[in-house]
Amino acid sequence: MKRYLNLYFHFFKYNLISAIEYKTDFITWSLVTIGWIAFTLVFYQLLFSHISNIAGWDKAQMLILQGFYFYTDAVLWGLFYKNLYELPYKINHGTLDLELVKPINKQFLLSVKKINLNQINSLVMGSIIIIYGLKLGNFHAGISDILFAMMAFTAATVFLYSGWFITICLAFWVERLDNIIHFFPNFRQFSKFPLDAYQGLPRMLLGYAVPILLVTTLPSQFLLHQRQFSLLTVFSLISISLLIFSRWFFNTALRRYSSASS
C-alpha cells in the first residue's frame, strides 16, 4: 500500500511539473472547463426563469446537485480521463505491452498515471455552487452532514471509476471501439437530475439496478439533511463489489489481448 501511495505521489509530482511547464495548455483547458460550467449554469438560470421546481427540487437544491455533478467532472476528467482515453487505442494498436511488463499492478498503472490538474477548476466551481445553493435555500449543513456527503461521494467515485473501466475493457473484444471512452461519461448525464425526477422502470434501472442517479442525489440529500443511511450502505457495497468485479473483468479481458511486440 505504502509503495503505491509513494508511486502515486511521484505521478502527481510529475503531472504538476508538466502543468507548470505547459502553462498555456493549463490555462486554455481551465477556460474550457469554466466554459462548460457556465454553460450548465446558463441552462439552469434559463430553466428556473420558467419553472419553480423539478420533481420537488427547487433551484437551490438543484444547484447543490449540480455542484456534485461538477465534482464528478473533476474526478472523471481529472483523475482518470487521460489514462483511460489511451486504453482502447493501445488495445487496438497492440501497444499495451509496454505497460503490461512493468512490475506493478496493471490496472493501477493504466488508471492513474496521468492527472489532469486543470480539473481543479471543476472542484472549486462545484464547491462555490454548493455553498451558493446552501445560502440561496437557507440550508444549514453541519459537520456530520458534510462528512456523510463526503462518504457518499467517495462511494460515487469508486462506482464511477469501476463502471467506466469495465465499459472500456469491452474494447478487448472488438477490433476497434475508440469511442467507448465516451459512453460512461455520457451515461452519467442521467445523474444531472435527481432520483425523484425518474419514475417507474427508469427509476428502478438507473436508481437501483445501475445506480448512476445516486452519484449526485445521495451526497446532495446528506447535505440537505435528508439522511438515507440504508441507501448509503447499499450504494457503498455496490461500489466496492463493482471495483472488485472490474479487477476480475480486466484480468479476464487481458487474455484476449495479443500483439507482435511494441
Next chain:
Amino acid sequence: MKHILHKYWVIFTIGWQVAILYREELILWRIIDAIPLLAMIVLWVSVYTSGNQVGNFTLPTLLTYYVMGSLFDSIVSTHFEEEGVREVNQGTMARFFIRPFSYQRHSLMNTLSWRLLTIMLSTIPILFFIFIFYRQLFIIPSPSQLLLLIIMGVLAFCIEFMLSLAIVAGSFFFEQANSFMHLKWILTGIFSGSLLPLSLYPHWMERLSRFLPFQFGFAVPIEIYLGQTTVNQAYWSVLLAFIWVITLFITVNWLWNRSVNKFTAVGN
C-alpha cells in the same frame, strides 16, 4: 470530369467501407448521442408532471421539439475536427499535400459517407418513434415544409462543415486547437436551441441567437417542422443561412491558405 468524379466517389466508398467495418463504433455513437436526449425527455416529463407550464409549449410539443431537433442535428453535424487537429499536431497532415485531392474535399466525402450511414441508422428509431407516438407527437410535414427542411439541412451541413474546418485550420497556429472544438460545442449548445427553445430565452439572447449560424442545425428546422414560423420567416432563415455559408466559405478558405504556409513536418 468523369475522372474527377470517380476520384471522389472512391473516397466516398472507402469512407463507407471503413464505417461499415467499424460498425460497432457507429452504433455506439448513436447510443451515446441518444443519452442526452433521453435525459432531456426525463427532465421535461418530470417538469410537466410537477405541474409546471413552460411558455406556450405543451409537453408533446416540447418532446417533439427535442426528438426531431436531435435527429436533424445528428444528420447535419460534423465531427472530423478532432482527428484533423491530431493530423496537424502529429504532422501526418503532410500526406494530404501530396495527394491529388485536398484535405477539405477528402473530409467532405468522408463525412458524407458517415452521414449517410447515420441517416440509415436513424431510420430505425424514427420508425419506432412514429409507430409509438404518431398521434401525439409526430407531424407529417407538408411538401413545402419538406422542401424547406431539405434546403435547411444542406445549408446547416455546410455551416457545420466550415466551422469544423476552421478549427482544423486553427490548429496550424495554435497547438491547443481542440479547445476551439469545445468552444464550438458550448456556443452551439447555447445558441442552437438544443438547450431550450429560443423563444424561451430572454429577448436579447433570442435576438442574438437569431443572427448567429448555430440555430440552423436545430431550432430553425424544428420550428419549420412544427409550423411555428411564417413563410416569410422561413425564407429569411434560408437567406441568412446562405449568407453564413458564403461568409464562412470565404473566411475558412482564406484562413486555410494562410495556415498551410505555417505547416512543417518531417517524414510521414
